Amino acid sequence: MTIFTIDEVTKTFTNGEVDEQVLKGINISLREGEITALVGASGSGKSTILTIAAGLQRATDGKVLFEGKNMTDMNQDQIRKIRASEFGFVFQSSHLVPFLTVEEQLLLMLDVSETKLKKREQQVEVEKILKLVDMDHRKDAYPASLSGGEKQRVAIARAIIHKPKMLFADEPTASLDSKRSKDVMTLIRELTKTLNITTLMVTHDEDMLTYADHIITMKDGLVLT
Amino acid sequence: MNIAWKEIKKNKAKFIILGSIIFLVSFLTFIISGLANGLSQDNAALIKDLPDGQFYMNVDANETYNLSRIDESVQTTVLNEQKDAAALSIQMGFVNDMEDKQHSIAFVTSTDSKSFESVGKGEVILDRSLEEEGIKVGDILTNNQFSGEFKVKGFVDQKKYSHAPVAFINMENYKEIYRVNEMQLIFVPGTEKAQVVTSLQSFSNKEFLNTIPSYSAEQMSLNMIIWFLVAISGMLFAIFFYMMNVQKIGLYGILKALGVKTSRLFGMMWYQMIFITVIALGLSVALSHGFALIAPKGMPFSLTLDTTVQLSIVFLIIGFIGATLSGLQIKKVEPLQAIQQGEV
Secondary structure: OEEEEEEEEEEEEEEOOEEEEEEEEEEEEEEOOOEEEEEEOOOOOHHHHHHHHOOOOOOOEEEEEEOOEEHHHOOHHHHHHHHHHOEEEEOOOOOOOOOOOHHHHHHHHHHHOOOOOOHHHHHHHHHHHHHHOOOHHHOOOOHHHOOHHHHHHHHHHHHHOOOOOEEEEEOOOOOOOHHHHHHHHHHHHHHHHHHOOEEEEEOOOHHHHHHOOEEEEEEOOEEOO | OOHHHHHHHHOHHHHHHHHHHHHHHHHHHHHHHHHHHHHHHHHHHHHHOOOOEEEEEEHHHOOOHHHOOEOHHHHHHHHHHOOOOEEEEEEEEEEEOOOOOEEEEEEEEEOOOOOOOOOOOOEEEEEOHHHHOOOOOOOEEEOOOOOOOEEEEEEEOOOEEOOEEEEEEOHHHHHHHHOOOOEOEEEEEOOOOOOOOOOEEEEEHHHHHHHOHHHHHHHHHHHHHHHHHHHHHHHHHHHHHHHHHHHOHHHHHHHHHHOOOHHHHHHHHHHHHHHHHHHHHHHHHHHHHHHHHHOOOOOOOOOOHHHHHHHHHHHHHHHHHHHHHHHHHHHHOOHHHHHHOOOO
């Protein structure tokens, strides 16, 4: 079942007097519970389409439909609410909040998503997810004391703690070595399948494509396959 | 989750430094304010401690009480009409104690009144600061313009004029010293509107204080220092909160990307600002009042809780405005930009 549709999306950046069209009518459909990988050379527009889909920037034209609702017609606060409760993000850098412990990072995300879980249930949920990403032994650690791989695992935990319907991952393994990259991708795959999360992922790394259900190749602002 | 408090807990040093600056600036302002009030009391406690009322001086005196001479018939008429009114004169002078040591004082004399001390001929009531200089009740004081002697009848607290202790003397003795028959002023206590008296000009207590040249010049300078300090503090607060916010732009962007409301980020900033400012001001108020207790006796220092609370409220408002203005950047932060800038 299609949960997310990108329909004829274009994006034009204005640089001084010069208009540069980086997306030239993109059409993508994402099915529930599947991982779709966006690949392509630098400048092909894959990160731009990911951030538009995630509601982090607006398309110049076209529609972005999430569960049938057109996000391009929504105001900033409506998009924020969707980002907080229905979407999860994993970026190249972990972007953890430096003054929160691992456990607090996840509790914050539950708080932001306006979860209906009670305090005790939140605690149980956090412990469960931290076990899933094998970080339960570091729950009181601050980001500064974590390794790159650990940080990224916490970022993944934070992205899924509130059980989002969509996960957006922008080169989630870019800052990791090949072993850690495989671990992280295995984890993303396991979690998205277990929790039935639809994932849109940008990657440069061909080794990571084995974890995807679908691969979309982009070139010069267009979808090739 | 109170993320503002979590940040304070994790970054104690940063917040202690910011709090110290607020503490130091507010402490300095309170001390200067205490000195200004102290000097003001030292200069005019005699007038400031009077109940609200009206001062009258001769129209021809050009608003200078020293030049005022109130006609005796006018004085009698006014004193008959206003039962609590008093005619008075103030003149700077000297007395010599029993060891022939000279003390600078302000001679004050008045007709019978609740507002001023009544003394008999040859008697004097002094401000208590002279007791600290060694003068005792029963001591004999002299003045080279006065044929007789003054016997010290007692002391009163906080009666100063033009930075000198006040000496209340009998009107007959005053007339002999200064070779005058008329009084300079009439004081009518009460909050009613001033009555128009022919040939006399009326002044409220505050207006009268401002006719004393040394008082207005001194207070203007000190008040200018205080308000400059307040303005500079405001700018300092704004700059420091701005620096703090600039450092956190990336963090705000990430939190926004996760779906944190902009209003919550403002709340976080205000919480931190109020937390630091209230603690710093509380410490400042406590220490400045503590200083009042240990300040040298001769130092004119007077700090009331009202003054520190009022200034603290001004500081809080300034801090709030400064933090809010600098926090306007939060509204402009683009989550995408923060994500692209890398780790916070």
